[in-house]
Amino acid sequence: MSGPDLRRAAAEVAVGLVTPGMRLGIGTGSTANVFVELLGERVRAGLDVVGVPTSEATRVAAEAAGIRLATLEEMPELDLTIDGADEIDAAMRLVKGGGGALLREKIVAFASHRMVVIADGAKRVDTLGAFPLPVEVNAFGLGSTRRAVAAALRACGCTGEIVLRARDGAPFVTDGGHHILDAHLGRIPDPEALSAALWAVPGVVEHGLFLGLATGAILAEARDGQAVVT
């Protein structure tokens, strides 16, 4: 039972939550991509839903799958968002943004009545922070913002390297035109305190701690060669 099988098992259960007429938030990443593929099959079979994608990559995939799309200007309130995660703890607090879409993902999740996470069960952790925490920052003032982010981390008991995310030898640019600092912390003792401290830094656009947003999780684990979804 491989990672792709587990992602598919979780996405299959998530598609079962979608009912006709729903206004959906559609997540980003490899697990969300499987959800898009399966949702597209149901749409082509006659299911009428409308979705708001959380990234340009998801917009392209959803359009290719035949899913009707809207913006949050046209449809500011959503019924359900289905999205992946990089880490999830027992309180359904998340680290997201491994794919760089955290800003739109958080805006869409916040606009939704429900946010259900779909993931390989390996994403379940006791303490958040082993996955590097993405912090989306404005390109202006990057050096100062980076210092202020480091100070905010230290004040919250977090230490570790802060790395400017790069792609093809250049700083990674998000859909919103910003950069990402990945904070390699190991553990985040107090996610709520860190969230507040990061938001207080001018230049920080958003961070990858999703607190109080997820209302459910569909996690698939391999047991005796079978995908077990909990």
Ligand code: 5RP
């Ligand atoms: C993108 C995300 C993704 O949802 C997260 O990285 C999980 O991706 P995957 O399903 O590929 O493991 O937050 O910004």
